[in-house]
Amino acid sequence: MPKIYAISLNPAIDYVLKFKELKLDKTNRPYQTDMYAAGKGIHISLLLNELEFENESIVFLNGHFADFFIQDLKANHVKYQKFSTNGEIRINLKLIDQFQTECSVPGPEISASEFEKLLAYLKEVIQPGDYVVASGSLPSNCPTDVYQKIGIAVKQNEGHFVVDAYGESLLQALQTKPFLIKPNLDELEQTFKVKITTEKQLFEYAQKLIDLGAQNVLLSRGEKGGVLINQHSIVTCGIYQWGKKLENAAGAGDSMLAGFIVKYINTSDFNEALKFSVVCGSATAYSSRIASRELIDELNQKNHLMETKKLV
Amino acid sequence: MPKIYAISLNPAIDYVLKFKELKLDKTNRPYQTDMYAAGKGIHISLLLNELEFENESIVFLNGHFADFFIQDLKANHVKYQKFSTNGEIRINLKLIDQFQTECSVPGPEISASEFEKLLAYLKEVIQPGDYVVASGSLPSNCPTDVYQKIGIAVKQNEGHFVVDAYGESLLQALQTKPFLIKPNLDELEQTFKVKITTEKQLFEYAQKLIDLGAQNVLLSRGEKGGVLINQHSIVTCGIYQWGKKLENAAGAGDSMLAGFIVKYINTSDFNEALKFSVVCGSATAYSSRIASRELIDELNQKNHLMETKKLV
Structure with missing residues (x-):
């Protein structure tokens, strides 16, 4: 392994x-x-x-x-x-x-x-x-x-x-x-010094990263889920009615990356890896710090509520 | 000694x-x-x-x-x-x-x-x-x-x-x-749970502290200088045209206390101690942290510009 x-x-x-x-110009007591x-x-x-x-x-x-x-x-x-x-x-x-x-x-x-x-x-x-x-x-x-x-x-x-x-x-x-990079919208904009306003543009700039050398681009899109782009396909993976509240988004992107790699190692299946990356990222966004195994397992049960579609 | x-x-x-x-709700970079x-x-x-x-x-x-x-x-x-x-x-x-x-x-x-x-x-x-x-x-x-x-x-x-x-x-x-306590206006108000609006009231409440046991009360009054109150007298000591800019008031009261004690040990003279406490407190208020010896010595030359008056 x-x-x-x-x-x-x-x-x-x-x-x-x-x-x-928190009040500016005052002494605050947390x-x-x-x-x-x-x-x-x-x-x-x-x-x-x-x-x-x-x-x-x-x-x-x-x-x-x-x-x-x-x-x-x-x-x-x-x-x-x-x-x-x-x-x-x-x-x-x-x-x-x-x-x-x-x-x-x-x-x-x-x-x-x-x-x-x-x-x-x-x-x-x-x-x-x-x-x-x-x-x-x-x-x-x-x-x-x-x-x-x-x-x-x-x-x-x-x-x-x-x-x-x-x-x-x-x-x-x-x-x-x-093997993999994981930009979000802001990072794409800052990398190419552009303003991205449409989904079409978003995918175009992600594909530019493929042209420049990346084998796989995992686009993180916050509550919209994730997108996996490589030379062959664009696959989107969204969250549909998971009934959880955003707690603290810090670490969500890192959890996506970690979940993606683990599932890819275990299955060699990019679509399964993408789904699990969205599960792990969401679980962390629903947690005050990093997601627990329990919450990941719970959300992983819900993967039938996820949508994936092949665009290219 | x-x-x-x-x-x-x-x-x-x-x-x-x-x-x-500093902007609330943003990521700030100091x-x-x-x-x-x-x-x-x-x-x-x-x-x-x-x-x-x-x-x-x-x-x-x-x-x-x-x-x-x-x-x-x-x-x-x-x-x-x-x-x-x-x-x-x-x-x-x-x-x-x-x-x-x-x-x-x-x-x-x-x-x-x-x-x-x-x-x-x-x-x-x-x-x-x-x-x-x-x-x-x-x-x-x-x-x-x-x-x-x-x-x-x-x-x-x-x-x-x-x-x-x-x-x-x-x-x-x-x-x-x-032997000595050093309240300011806020602290007098909080100690006696009152609102003090006049100088007469200020001195009355300081004298209460004498009645309750303090031998000497050094009242710190920010840029107005200091007041020494004991059973015998009230002596005020102000700052007159020292030509310096307030930098950071933190530590000024502590510097007053330290300066007061040192000068009292060296001279046994309460008025000299009060004057020097105002010099040390002011020197710290004019400094980004605690006053340097150089600035204290410089301000100490200016003590002829200070006023002291015996009220009682």
Whole structure:
């Protein structure tokens, strides 16, 4: 059975404060606070743990707050491999009242020599057929070709490369012909510096990513579900009357990716993988953090309520 | 020469994020972040260090973030004695754009046995004539008589007790006849549950604190300077054309207290102590954090521009 690696070059601690009403220019007293290890790669590991699928989070972090982060990974049974940064791990804010106000802080730099250690590690551990997911924002001063370099290392070991990024770092990574990428509408617009207004345009720009090298494009469309595009077909998969309320969309895209890969490994069926990716993404969107196995199993029962159609 | 102890039952890490404009319900990206050990007791130690006056900060803290706090104390050459809490030290937020939005989080509990260790420590180290300053908010579930108990321990060793608090914890502490307290208008109002509208009322309520046990009341009045009230007199001390801009008022009251005590120790003159307290408080208000020795010395040259008048 292959193994899944999730790389977080720029993880974060999320500091969540809940208020009755957050008022600017005042001293506010939250009624609840929480703090935990976060970032796209961590979300992927948490979901894979729910699915009991063997995985490892590769994290770059340092400093006093790194101990807290690592202890949170351990508490959540996330297996990890640690590399160092040139400064403290960042602490991002989620200030929640009737709105959600976020503060996203730049991460510390990674030295070229530490990044080389990552590439050497990948070349050492990746077995043919393993999956490596590189996702999330890049650390400050990080060259845009780092995802490309990771992709080359993964390919050399005959692994599958998955990248969740946008803009220049995605375009450069496409040259390695990654197995899967997962943009949303915003990320397509930012990558191609266009405004997309119709579904036709959306699919056209997704297909451009295929032309540029992606083997499969998993388009995430929030409550509209997902679309899988490759050289042969466009398959849409929507949610129909699941009777659940959106709780917190953070991590939904990461859960889609994780669910897609697991189901594809188990079935080699792209349509089943797409359906299960929508189940996992939705389950997380219906949860305050990452979806539980119970909710995933419950929604998975409902897959007869899903629609898939082949467009091309 | 006596020594000054500053007790922080509920210290905090301040996490400062600066924005061009903080927008609710959006993802905001700060252009600058900073994080440091904070709290009234720490401010007092920092100012005493600037004045090169021997002092010790007594801090209650625990957890992963405590290491960061302690390292920041060390970097600022703050001598400290550490006691434990039942949870992580809190992280407060200061979100600065054209406004200053603060988020103040409750601190962890202190066990009764750990508080007893503090009292035992005070009885062991306090020498006759030493000063002990207890200031700041109380940890969650902390009984309101903790400052009173600290005052009793200080008195038993013939030390001078200084308390910067308000409400029930102040009223109970007054029974130990503290050497000095430092309320502002808000704190007087909250302690006596009244609305104070005139200067006459302000002085009347300050005198009530004398009647209840305080030996000296240092009233801080922001840019209006300070007032010293005791059984014999009311002396006001204002700022006249110092030509400086308010930068960050946080820590100004703590600087007043620290400056007052140092000058009183050196001169035994209440009026000199009051003048210097206004110099130190103003210097901090004109600084982004705690005043430097240079600015204190510069403003201290200007004391001929200050007015003092004896009212009673």
